[in-house]
Amino acid sequence: MxxxxxxxxxxxxxxxxxxxxxxxxxxxLPSTPRYSPIVLAADGSVLHAFLNPTQKWRMKTELTEITPALQQAIINKEDRYFRYHFGVNPVAIVQAAGRNLFRTGRTTGASTITMQVARLLEPKERTFGNKLKEMLRAVQLEVHYSKAEILQLYLNLVPYGGNIEGVKSAALLYFQQPPDYLSLAQTVTLAIIPNQPRVLVLGKNNALILAERNRWLRQFQSQRLFPDQDIEDAINEPLEVQRHAAPTLAPHLARRLVTQYPGQPIIRSTLRRSPQAKAEDLTRNYVRRLRELGISQAAVLVLNNRTRAVEAYVGSADFGDAASAGQVDGVRAVRSPGSTLKPFLYALAVDKGIVTPKLKLPDVPTNFSGFRPENFDKSCAGEVTVERALTYSLNIPAVRVLAEVGVPAFTDKLRAAGFRSVAKVAPRLGLSTILGGCGATLEELTGLYAALADGGRYAPPSLVLNQGPKPTKDKSPATNTSLTSPAAAFLITDILAQRTRPDLPMGYQNSRHLPKIAWKTGTSYGRRDAWSIGYNQDYTIGVWVGNFNGQGSPALTGADVASPLLFDLFNALAYNSPNRWAVPPATLDFRLVCAETGLVPGEHCPNQLIDYYLPGTSSARRCEHQKEALVSADGAVAYCRACVPATGFRRQLFPNLLPEVLAFREAQGLPSSRLPPHNPTCRLVRADDGAGTALAITSPLDHAEYVLDRHDKQQMLLSCAAGSEVRQVYWYVNDRFLRAAAATERVFFRPPSGTVKISCADDHGRNVDIQLQVAEL
Missing domain, CATH: 1.20.5 (Single alpha-helices involved in coiled-coils or other helix-helix interfaces)
Structure with missing residues (x-):
């Protein structure tokens, strides 16, 4: 039974x-509350807060922010037996029923904290039936959540008047502190307001709130809830409070992260509050001084080289400036990078053994298969060292180096460094890439320079801390990608740290406030974008200045406009950083090179200097900047080995310049020495024993199309680049002899229509042909 x-x-x-x-x-159970998204700094303080979808300030209070003092104040005031009941307190219900039935004492509803959570999750009219539903929901909540989670829900939902809900929102908007930083007096103040949020309005009824606060503090003292001294200090604390605006630092990054992590109430960024505030203030004040020059915007990114954490992110000078499109994020805007990619190109050339710092490169007008770059100042120097070409940001030597490195090899490295716009159009990019002919963002360029600061090791900039996996739409390249060798990165850093250079802003030549950094400037075509990116051992800072509408300005150059802000940022953010600097890696060594060419000294190199090089990688080509020739006693003719007389000749050294360099020097009226004409009585075929220099037509362009006005007497220029031994050349048009001319003479003629073949032969038997199309309109 x-x-x-x-x-x-x-x-x-x-x-x-x-x-x-x-x-x-x-x-x-009702769905969880919809919180106001907040973006935190690295130290946990709130950088930026947004209204939730229902236009309320409801910031999520984390369990760690609920201090013991806050717990004790809330529980003892609202529900003393909160930790012991199952959502409904039967004793309190009986007591409340008795008071309400016999109308003795204050009328109450015996609501527990859990029941209040149920009501706040599902607001309803206060009726007996709805009270019963609250009780059932309270029991259900106790089954699903722990006591700590229920208390957290309560503190996130309690009203504080207007559109403010939750302890954290009230703490930030009234006291400008998170809940766990509040004093006992402030904590008790926030504990008493939810019962009468329309009467106890902070900032309006402070005197009433102060009296009510102190009454509860005395009550807590009688209950021995807090030490007597703490109570007395809290009672004596004044209540001078008003409502403040929500934090709005880093608005561009905040919007970016909220978009990337939808539904996340709390996003922990890598930003540091102090650097962010300083960077915003410096940028805003600096751009204010530039407005009269027609410049309205700037963007700044500060990167920690060791962690790759972004510590300051300024998308524009003023987010609220609608007239200048202040809401555009300049950190992610794709712009022309100007000359800012040159350091990376030279680093790759070092790794390929193509260049060393003292190597001399031609800096003369050059035609690269129809592309004719010009230097920024429209002038040429003839020959320059690699370090001078980089510090003076010369365009022609950079294009020449890119032609040797190869555009695909260069763009592949940029793609590995996260250059997304380059990745999209890489097959269509050409030699103009190094002069800003591609798109790049401030974030991409700053990350690239951080790799140079870290020995060539690239890692993508980090924006968040422990936020879980990144969204698929924001994929970044793999970490720890080696873009250059440590040796190449050091050499470029050593060059960029030089202070004797034309892009040092006015007034900084003898300034004590010039930071110890390596930096590079850039200016895009049409002076639409000004860049300055610098780094030391600790930080890399990128600066862009310009207009978001793409409008140029005569004053908009990297040196004059972007670098002063860069220096101000380094002085403000890293002024007291250790004065450490990069040291040469063990893979670098020194060697003597010829001062005239930067190559390994040859037979005729009396002037030598020391240069860095990479053993086993750097070119070991010997210098031949001077060529020995056999000439007559009067220097009128030159002899080959077959026709040299027994006596009456002498040996003489002649400059062995590239044809284009020689042609440039002669065109500029600079001293130059050509090899005398070959012995006219020599009957043998002359090829200078294989030492002759190739002949090249520099004008017109091969495979180019020219349109001439049939009613105008337009003529076409013929010019060539020949070796120093060449005295005379012979021009042919469609295999018909046109005329003979000196090697440096400019010849003009009127070409026929259609396909035109132009040939040039020199007095040493060399010949070159080109073809072009000519149309008459």
Whole structure:
């Protein structure tokens, strides 16, 4: 019999359990509250807060922010037996029913904290039926959540008047502190307001709130809830409070992160509050001084080289400046990078053994298969060292180096460094890439320079801390990608740290406030973008200045406009950083090179200097900047080995310049010495024993199309680049002789229509042909 009773009891319990589970499924708990997204700094302070979708300030209070003082104040005031009941307090219900029935004492509803959470999750009119539903929901909440989580929900939902809900929102908007930084007096103040949020309005009824606060503090003292001294200090603390605006630092990054992590109430960024505030203030004040020059915007990114954490992110000078499109994020805007990619190109050339710092490169007008770059100042120097070409940001030597490195090899490295716009159009990019002919963002360029600061190791900039996996739409390249060798990165850093250079802003030549950094400037075509990016051992800072509408300005250059802000940022953010600097890696060594060419000294190199090089990688080509020739005693003719007389000749050294360099020097009227004409009585084929220099037509362009006006007497220029031994050249048009001319003479003629073949032969038997199309309109 007892067995049947136990069985029936067990079946009853099972049926009740199944019924409760079914009811739980049929009447699920309300969805969790929709919080105001907030973006935190690296130290946990709030950088930026947004209204939630219902236009309320409801910032999520984390469990760690609920201090013991806050817990004790809330529980003792609202629900002393919160930790012991199952959502409903039967004793409190009986007591409340008695008071309400016999109308003795204050009328109450016996609501527990859990019941208040149920009501706040589902606001309803206060009726007996709704009170019963609250009780049921309270029990359901106790089943699903722990006591700590229920208290957290309560503190996130309690009203504080207007559109402010939750302890954290009230703490930030009224006291400008998170809940765990509040004093006891401030904590108790926030504990008493939710019961009367329309009466106890902070900033309006402070005197009333102060009296109510102190009354509760005395009550807590009588309950021995807090030490007497803490109570006395809290009572004596004045209440001078008003509503403040929500934090709005880093608005561009905040919007970016909220978009990337939808539904996340709290996003922990890598930004540091102090550097961010300083960077915003410096940028805003600096651009204000530039407005009269037609410049309205700037963007700044500060990167920690060791962690790759972004510590300051300024998307524009003023987010609220609608007239200048202040809401555009200049850190992510794709712009022309100007000359800012040159350091990376030279680093790759170092790794390929193509260049060393003292190597001399031609800096003369050059035609690269139809592309004729010009230097920024429209002038040429003839020949320059690699370090001078980089510090003076010369365009022609950079294009020449890119032609040797190869555009695909260069763009592949940029793609590995996260250059997304380059990745999209890489097959269509050409030699103009190094002069800003591609797109890049401030974020991409700053990350690239951080790699140079870290020995060539690239890692993508980090924006968040422990936020979980990044969204698929924001994929970044793999970390720890080696873009250049440590040796190449050091050499480029050593060059960029030189202070004797034309892009040093006015007034900084003898300034004590010039930071110890390596930096590079850039200016895009049409002076639409000004860049300055610099780094030391600790930080890399990128600066862009310009207009978001693309409008140029005569004053918009990297040196004059972007670098002063860069220097101000380094002085403000890293002035007291250790004065450490990069040291040469063990893979670098020194060697003597010829001062005239930067190559390994040859037979005729009396002037030598020391240069860095990479053993086993750097070119070991010997210098031949001077060529020995056999000439007559009067220097009128030159002899080959076959026709040299027994006596009456001498050996003489002649400059062995590239034809284009020689032609440039002669065109500029600079001293130059050509090899005398070959002995006219020599009957043998002359090829200078294989030492002759190739002949090249520099004008017109091969495979180019020219359109001439049939009614105008337009003529076409013929010019060539020949070796120093060449005295005369012979021009042919469509295989018909045109005329003879000196090697440096400019010849003009009127070409026929259609396909035109132009040939040039020199007095040493060399010949070159080109073809072009000519049309007459």
């Amino acid at each position: 007892n067995r049947w009773r136990l069985l029936r009891l067990g079946m009853g319990v099972l049926m009740v359990t199944l019924l409760l589970l079914a009811l739980d499924r049929l009447f699920p």
